[in-house]
Amino acid sequence: MIPAEDKKKYILNSVDNALSLFNLFFDYEELTVNDIAKQLSISRSTAFRFAVTLENRGFLTKTDHATYRLGLNMFSLGMLAYNRMELVSLVHPYLQKLAEECGETCHLAILDDAVHVMFIDRALGTNQLKMETAMGYRQFAHMTATGKAILAYQSAQTVNEYIKKTEFRQMTHHSVKDASELLRLLDTVREEGYACDNEEAEYGLTCYARPILDVTGRSFAAVSISGPTTRMEKNKHDHLERLQRLVDHVVQTIV
Template sequence: MSDNPNTKYILHSVASALSVLDLFFTYEELSPTDAAKCLGINRSTAFRFLVTLEQSGYITKTSDSRYRLSVKISTLGQIAHNRMALINLIHPYLCKISEENGESTHLVIMDTPTHVTFIDKCVGTLWLKMDIMLGYTQYAHLTGTGKAILAYESDQFIYEYIRNVTFEPSTSHSIKDAREMLNTLNQIREQGYACDHEEVEIGLSCYAVPILSLSGRPIAAISCSGPTTRMELNRQKHLSALFSATEQIQKGLQ
């Protein structure tokens, strides 16, 4: 029996499909018969796994009914590589801010046309702190980091965003409609930073600054977060640290 407590959560059909995908580390092309022999399963089962992976875009079918990896796999690999490079570059700056100011810092990217994802963090040193789980996603307009990114996206991107989101406030401070969001984004562009003033949870606030490419496109955003009272009291200190870190990060991206 496995000692891993997560074993009970495994979906064996998914695990088997991934085992089929793993075969392509060794083989450039596979037929259903090849896959069945390699994994010790019957051909019809191997065929269903291959068709499922094909329909999901991870493999393609050749003219002679064999299967090979698709470009989507390469794209995913490049995305993973770029994220790791971004994390490796920015993580020391998150830690420096947290060590100096005591509050938690986060690195966030726009992972879909409507949601941001928290991909790195450095938890604050103070007793009462904010700790968001990595991989957490949220509508961009409900977070400081998301608004910092949205403010520097194209008009077309922003209007597509508005068409695809639901403005359901999490608290009384949340953005309630598209007009309010557009006004907020204009303000962010003017001041260079975004705020999340208890918009997701009462008692918690953050300041966020976008990371921009040479062309001015938003790549990500970093934030400093904590209890509202402390954040407001040290607002300028947090913003100075974020602006300083962003300046150095953007130099590193050049």
């Protein structure tokens, strides 16, 4: 962590000013370029470039009377952050209980973008040898049980886009080799209701995951149990039942 007194030398003034511009909207619904320049103590030409750049990326929108308002991308980011926090708050007590019951590390994950799954919550098990994935860790979805659980319940278009953009790297000789193998695995996930990472990312590590589905049948997250392969295989049936109970509790709470 960078000491507070040293942070100033790493700050980019242009980015800092752009973020300060966003903060103005806590007090103002609309702003002209002159308003922005005055409030931030910057030149009008600089304020204009900030506004045009942010409008181009959808974070500001320009009105018919030449003022700027917050754009839809800003709203979308805010809702995304809110929903993630709400999801973690809702699932965490169940995740903690699951980890205590099974003794293994349990995760909550979402599809972060077109190709990555992100782990947004974790509960550590009681067993000495455990998996400790950092919060915010991202990985290609097909290389994780949670990722495959989520992909299996996405639209065909989403899966096809994923295949176009992903890299089928071979981390172990169990890793998914190509798109054809991934599609077969996703069919299996839909048939069985759960996904596996059978030492596909790391030798000696196995993971089981179940998706959390919305009312339309689309997945918006997945929960998993991870641990040493020998222990996981021995307790597979119990782990899958526990995961299903967690998913049922979460879905009932949402509905």
